[in-house]
Amino acid sequence: MINNIALTGCGNVGTALLELLHEKKDELKEKYGYEYKVVLITDLMKGAIMNPEGLDLEEVLAAIKRDRSFNSFAQAGGSFGELLDASGATVLAECTPTNLKTGEPGYSHIKKALSRGINVTTSNKGPLAVAFDELTKLAGECGASFSYEGVVMSGTPLIDMIKNGLAGCSVLKVEGILNGTTNYILTKMGTGMTYADALAEATSLGYAEADPSGDVEGWDAAVKVSILTKIIFGLDVPVSDVTRIGITLVTPQHMEEAKRRGCVIKLIAGIRFDALGIHLYVMPKEIPVDHPLAAISGATNAVTIETDNLGEVTLTGAGAGRRETGQALLSDMIRMSR
Amino acid sequence: MINNIALTGCGNVGTALLELLHEKKDELKEKYGYEYKVVLITDLMKGAIMNPEGLDLEEVLAAIKRDRSFNSFAQAGGSFGELLDASGATVLAECTPTNLKTGEPGYSHIKKALSRGINVTTSNKGPLAVAFDELTKLAGECGASFSYEGVVMSGTPLIDMIKNGLAGCSVLKVEGILNGTTNYILTKMGTGMTYADALAEATSLGYAEADPSGDVEGWDAAVKVSILTKIIFGLDVPVSDVTRIGITLVTPQHMEEAKRRGCVIKLIAGIRFDALGIHLYVMPKEIPVDHPLAAISGATNAVTIETDNLGEVTLTGAGAGRRETGQALLSDMIRMSR
Numbered sequence: 001m002i003n004n005i006a007l008t009g010c011g012n013v014g015t016a017l018l019e020l021l022h023e024k025k026d027e028l029k030e031k032y033g034y035e036y037k038v039v040l041i042t043d044l045m046k047g048a049i050m051n052p053e054g055l056d057l058e059e060v061l062a063a064i065k066r067d068r069s070f071n072s073f074a075q076a077g078g079s080f081g082e083l084l085d086a087s088g089a090t091v092l093a094e095c096t097p098t099n100l101k102t103g104e105p106g107y108s109h110i111k112k113a114l115s116r117g118i119n120v121t122t123s124n125k126g127p128l129a130v131a132f133d134e135l136t137k138l139a140g141e142c143g144a145s146f147s148y149e150g151v152v153m154s155g156t157p158l159i160d161m162i163k164n165g166l167a168g169c170s171v172l173k174v175e176g177i178l179n180g181t182t183n184y185i186l187t188k189m190g191t192g193m194t195y196a197d198a199l200a201e202a203t204s205l206g207y208a209e210a211d212p213s214g215d216v217e218g219w220d221a222a223v224k225v226s227i228l229t230k231i232i233f234g235l236d237v238p239v240s241d242v243t244r245i246g247i248t249l250v251t252p253q254h255m256e257e258a259k260r261r262g263c264v265i266k267l268i269a270g271i272r273f274d275a276l277g278i279h280l281y282v283m284p285k286e287i288p289v290d291h292p293l294a295a296i297s298g299a300t301n302a303v304t305i306e307t308d309n310l311g312e313v314t315l316t317g318a319g320a321g322r323r324e325t326g327q328a329l330l331s332d333m334i335r336m337s338r
Numbered sequence: 339m340i341n342n343i344a345l346t347g348c349g350n351v352g353t354a355l356l357e358l359l360h361e362k363k364d365e366l367k368e369k370y371g372y373e374y375k376v377v378l379i380t381d382l383m384k385g386a387i388m389n390p391e392g393l394d395l396e397e398v399l400a401a402i403k404r405d406r407s408f409n410s411f412a413q414a415g416g417s418f419g420e421l422l423d424a425s426g427a428t429v430l431a432e433c434t435p436t437n438l439k440t441g442e443p444g445y446s447h448i449k450k451a452l453s454r455g456i457n458v459t460t461s462n463k464g465p466l467a468v469a470f471d472e473l474t475k476l477a478g479e480c481g482a483s484f485s486y487e488g489v490v491m492s493g494t495p496l497i498d499m500i501k502n503g504l505a506g507c508s509v510l511k512v513e514g515i516l517n518g519t520t521n522y523i524l525t526k527m528g529t530g531m532t533y534a535d536a537l538a539e540a541t542s543l544g545y546a547e548a549d550p551s552g553d554v555e556g557w558d559a560a561v562k563v564s565i566l567t568k569i570i571f572g573l574d575v576p577v578s579d580v581t582r583i584g585i586t587l588v589t590p591q592h593m594e595e596a597k598r599r600g601c602v603i604k605l606i607a608g609i610r611f612d613a614l615g616i617h618l619y620v621m622p623k624e625i626p627v628d629h630p631l632a633a634i635s636g637a638t639n640a641v642t643i644e645t646d647n648l649g650e651v652t653l654t655g656a657g658a659g660r661r662e663t664g665q666a667l668l669s670d671m672i673r674m675s676r
Contacts, residue, residue, distance in 0.1 A: 020506065020647065024506065027508070028506070032505060032506075154648075155507075155647060155648050156648060156651055157499055157502075157503030157504060157651075160499075160502060160503040161495055161498075161499060161503055164495075164498060164502060164503075164669075164673060165495030165498040165499055165502075165503065165669070166495060166669065167370060167668075167669045167672040167673055168358070168362065168366070168370075168665055168668040168669045168672055169493075169665060169669075170365070289633075290633055290635050291633065292630065292633050292634070292640075292654050294633060295627075295628055295629065295630050295632060295633040296630070297628050302630075302652075309358065309493060309661055309662065309664070309665035309668075310492075310493050310494060310655060310656055310662050310665055311655070311656050311662070312654075312655065313494055313495075313653070313654065313655040313656075314640075314652075314653070314654040314655065315651070315652070315653055315654075316630050316650075316651065316652040316653075316654070317648060317649070317650065317651040317652065318648055318649050318651075323647055324647065324648050324649070326647070327506055327507060327647035327648055330505075330506040330647075331502075331503070331504065331505045331506045331507075334505040334506055335502060335505060
């Protein structure tokens, strides 16, 4: 069966997905029996293009590079639902920008696709943050798959590991480094740099945004740990209930003291159970240098999952990146096609 | 659908699988919709017992603990094929001892099961070492699944990650610590212990066998890297073609020198491609202390997989253990039932 792909949001990640699909067309068919056409692409800035017979990806990628828009194509008109119907899409890759308050526009896109029995993969944290249960239930009712490998650790397959690799295990505790920007800053501070200098360097490298508060105050990691809690335990813990301490007050003196105790300081996001129930936290913690999380340097992410059957399992890899997140969407699409 | 489980080999691992199944009966049904009966158990020492309606696991586990045999049960007679037919088995967990030369008795068990369309999971490296292609092909022809999460890193889901988590990636290079015994010895030597003292400690803890050559000469890691090469690349590289240097000649002086260079010494098993083709190796290597593999201490295993789409992904976890390997079989059975 040919997979008819619709893509919403053709920014960095959506474009990376198109590049991977184009570059790996033969490899995907040979290794996974995965065949596809891209039948619909919609983007708020670039426009909407559709071809039920399959868009020419070479042409599309050239236009993105040349014009940063789809102005050179005939524009497809109609509501998003009408476009889905007319395109014959069987799978949606949802890559619009994240809105953690409303989940839009991803939330509506995903709902429209799932309700038509169209499989969905998304890298967008917004819809998961606002409507995880509703979308999961809708997928079940409509016989569609709903996957979201890209929302935590981009394409490093943490969510697949939780759902499939660790099948049969109970998760007892989760601890990890889920924000690459702050880990980069702390790694630099470990070499003696001040917080301000390390932040400036992270900003100049494009790791930190102009307003870095989402990263350095721990909000990004808090959202991820809240989503992981839902995925692993089925429990709702809003981001506002995550104990959250950022890295803005960490000094070179703290780094030195930790070092004397044989530790390094990392911004640790965690989920644990205690007498009071579940506890989610994001905070700078001292980690012994011989712990796997201590060796995670730069913009890398890592998560240690403590299980009943296996003890601790740690997965380390890229936590961000356009190609890495495109890979998350691609791997979801291959798995959903099986 | 109820999964009718046959188990061959009821030693440490087979018994651990039965314990997990018994302990988690309700959890498996609730979380994964996985329902089962154990219909057949054969063990060279303990005997063969069968009940198409399902054996009473509480009774079976009590007998193993009490008698170390199935003498208190009526013995099931007939060839293994006849027992499979009479039991109504739909899945086989193959846990007999490893024979790397003949693959027996696992090889015959697996062939008989697959040819009947019965799914197979195994923790036995022997059948994979001698007949990977034949068994994989047979499974395909007979519409059965053939899984082997337990052959490398026990239940730490490396093989599932390679096959499913990383779908869409090409693997460029593999490096890892695949033998817990030697890693334990090297970790101890890192604290100043001699090779002989560290080996004696590993033996007294049950990590090293009476004849430790399989571990310390690198054979165990070489077999694993040869099997991984088959799984990842579909290439046959016999163990005899693996460049293999053990740890017997590593001295405390080597450890000291490595330390001065900011490194630790690890027994690294690897797969890489160079101008001459594929190259498999097991050898002591200096690893920079800030590399994820450097922090892997004691009997833990870890593998770093370098990919085109994601860069390096490292999976760290238990590399051995009866419950951990039982978990490998259990997770395979859950995934095959989907």
